[in-house]
Amino acid sequence: MSEEIKNFLYLNRRAPYGTIYAWESLEVVLIGAAFDQKVSLAFVDDGVFQIVKGQKTEQIGMKNFSPTYSALGDYDVNQLYVERESLEERGLTVDDLMHLTWEDEDEDWAEKDSIRVVSRAEMAEIITQQDVVFSF
């Protein structure tokens, strides 16, 4: 079958915990990382709440899956696009988000930011450049 590498985008538009979409979407990302595709994540609308720092879930009796986002860099998933307008509409700035990084093998394992804040217009371009968009 075809050996071409496709551009995969996971479009995250939902907040965590209220529904399971964010968590199960992350499970797809982790499994998908084993396939040789070019992977990006988009955080749009309430999806930006998924990567807010300081999540503590003990009192709701649910697993805190937010540390998993920090592990994405180890899976070579390091293109995380966060929409600026979605942040602003929700009273957030990039400082409210987890600091997600990856180590660049080609630059002596230099630590680099995985998150890139982009405008809505840029996000529209990012979406249209993909071969496959997963929505959950």
Place this chain on the structure above:
Amino acid sequence: MSDLHTINKSPFEKSSFDSCMEHVLEGSAVLLYEDGVYAALKGTAAEGKVKSVQGVKVYALGPDLNARGLQEERVIDGVEIVDYAGFVDLAAKHDKVVAWV
């Protein structure tokens, strides 16, 4: 690329419609189906956005309009009504399908 964006939620309940309309680019298309068809009606708060989106063809799924008692004359001029065969054709014709679930 020329994408087919699908919206299946009412514009009055969820942000899917608004968000999609703000991310769709010229040359792409939008298909309204399930409760998404409520965005295809004349005289609603959503009408302005449907009409003002530049260079984007908007479709509505006839079977979902009919199921909800929405006659063709209530649909915004320029919104094309398609059946499931049309939905499949649109998905095949465009480079990919982006679902705003």
Place this chain on the structure above:
Amino acid sequence: MKFAIQINEGPYQHQASDSAYLFTRTALEKGHEIFRVFFYHDGVGNGTRLTTPPQDDRHIVNRWAELAEKYGLDLVVCVAAAQRRGLVDDGEAERNGKDATNIHPKFRISGLGQLIEAAVQSDRLVVFGD
């Protein structure tokens, strides 16, 4: 053209499975290929053989099964999502010590890699959800 279908919601609660079914059936009737239908999140509920709707309602599970029979469709239920929601086949029952199974024989339980593979191998991924 080759399509992959992803269904995120269970039967009856949401229209997603109905829409996906009509899309899939129409695509097959038009001569397209459906590489796989992948059931995720609550969508795994589409695969239980114990579903018993009222007689005057559509039988969503059997409808998928009949389409699979006619066209040789590959109906795949995500294992991780299925385990959480109590959808069990023989292998899962044995592994997890369950005393019953409920998967419909026309469906199979497999990993998330099947969704990724479907997206890689198909020309289009079409997602139906809430």
